[in-house]
Amino acid sequence: MKFAIYTYESELSLQVRDEILAAATGTTLEYNELDPEVVISIGGDGTLLSAVQKYRDQLDQIRFVGIHTGHLGFYADWRPHEVEALVASLLNDSGQSVAYPLLKMTATYADGSVDEHVAINEATIRNVSRTLVADVYINDVLFERFRGDGLCISTPSGSTAYNKSVGGAIMDPRIIGFQMAEMASLNNMIFRTIGSPVILGTHADVKLVIDDDRHTVLTNDREIMMMDDDDRQLKELKFCVASQRVYFAKYRHNSFWKRVRDSFIGDEE
Known part of the structure; x- marks a missing residue:
């Protein structure tokens, strides 16, 4: 071997x-x-x-x-x-072996360039100095306009990591799916979000259309993929279950x- x-x-x-x-x-x-x-x-x-x-x-x-x-x-x-x-x-x-699902993240920028990443734990998008505003689509249907510090999208096995610290649910890793949890969302008489974790299945996808990417930080398994000094303007993020799996002996x-x-x-x- x-x-x-x-x-x-x-x-x-x-x-x-x-x-x-x-x-x-x-x-x-x-x-x-x-x-x-x-x-x-x-x-x-x-x-x-x-x-x-x-x-x-x-x-x-x-x-x-x-x-x-x-x-x-x-x-x-x-x-x-x-x-x-x-x-x-x-x-x-x-x-x-035992297999765990992975998360696929696709980032599309204003210049037409596209980056793809996979995560075993989670991807996050946050704004470090102002409210993050993003339209959230589930299966291409507008779900909500999110306002808050950010969003955490995690795998089932990663649901015990950062996702849990922001109030996400713990998922059995045998479930083939992923989860979206909010970070300090704004909920008042004017602005509303779902205010709870959303768990999605194998064939679902989540699309985030970013209102303004200034001061935005994008991470994938704790590695910074984009910061606000990036030359490219982030326009859209898409998340779904990756075709790949990670295998443990x-x-x-x-x-x-x-x-x-x-x-x-x-x-x-």
Whole structure:
């Protein structure tokens, strides 16, 4: 089996990387960063998000494994002291995996240029100094004129990340869909929005027509895609379920709801 390692640049993460490489020496495991079958992410969830983006064009050929050395490991099943067990799982790999849906974001600019991105967690659009105004279309039907700080569009597996902090719902990652949550929307006698998260299915799409993109920040899995000093004027954003999926090697992929409990509730006294 061919494998690669994507590492957060901390002392512990680099140490774990060296231990994996040492344990794999002399076995049937082959280190190959260009064409891996399994990518081992060492760090936190942010490291894994970056690993997915690095291998975006090869997602149908790769399974990911996460070793948790950071403060949050929602996608990571392994701890640093379990290197030997992980290498043993790689050597006895049967090809099993669990798949999560991704979000596709298409940004269209006034000059006609188009950018496409995929997210494993979420995309956000915010205005850093004024009210964001955008017409929201669902399946090409005008749904509302949004006014507020911004919008967060998340995947089911990403619903426990930034989406949750802005009041979004937690979705079972086996649902093939996505979610739109509001950030500090304006709701008064003059302006109204739905004021609650909206969950959409496989064949739905959301289109945002931006009223004025000055001071607007667009992100995709925490990476800034556009800021207000961008030369291009953002005209429209479109979101839907991506045709791609992200796959995790199912050596001992823990229950999603157990992770939710452990991360946000903890053990009962």
